[in-house]
Amino acid sequence: xxxxIPKNIIDKIEDLSNQVYYSMASLMEMAIKISxxxxxxxxxxxxxxxxxxxxxxxxLEPKHLIFSTTLPFYAxxxxxxxxxxxxxxxxxxxxxxxxxxxxxxxxTNPDLLLLxx
Numbered sequence: 567x568x569x570x571i572p573k574n575i576i577d578k579i580e581d582l583s584n585q586v587y588y589s590m591a592s593l594m595e596m597a598i599k600i601s602x603x604x605x606x607x608x609x610x611x612x613x614x615x616x617x618x619x620x621x622x623x624x625x626l627e628p629k630h631l632i633f634s635t636t637l638p639f640y641a642x643x644x645x646x647x648x649x650x651x652x653x654x655x656x657x658x659x660x661x662x663x664x665x666x667x668x669x670x671x672x673x674t675n676p677d678l679l680l681l682x683x
Contacts, residue, residue, distance in 0.1 A: 572683050575663055587624040588616055589654055595647040630654045637675075643668045652678060 579586055593613070599605035616623075634653040648669055655662040656677045663681040664670070670682045 571663075571665075575681050575683060578661075578681065579663075585622060586619075587622045587660060589624045589651055590626055591647050591650040591654070624654055624658065624660075626650065626654070629657055633657050637673070640672045643672050655679065 578584055593609070596605060596607065596609055596612070600607065600609060630650060630653045633656060634649045637649055637652060645668075648666065651662065651664075652669065652673050652675075654660070656675060659677070659679070661679045661681050662669075663683075665683050670680060
């Protein structure tokens with residue numbers, strides 16, 4: 567965490583011709599980490615920023631859960647939230663912006679569109 571987002575990715579996010587989404591799975595993971603003291607952020611502030619900037623919520627749907635059952639398991643990476651994010655990205659054909667090297671290294675599905683840094 568704390569990696570600086572490269573300018574080319576910020577430009578894509580700020581480009582009004584692009585629709586930007588956040589996954590409810592990400593907020594669920596943050597809430598869990600806050601409750602067990604592994605993350606020190608204000609979830610209200612985060613949700614307010616998303617709302618104020620008109621970032622669209624990508625809800626978890628059965629099709630995302632179903633697709634997640636087809637993803638391979640890796641001994642080095644079993645994070646259920648990452649699996650949901652990868653599934654949503656592939657099913658919806660959206661780009662996934664991440665600095666998570668494990669996702670970059672292990673999820674090699676040709677339909678996974680990564681903006682990785």
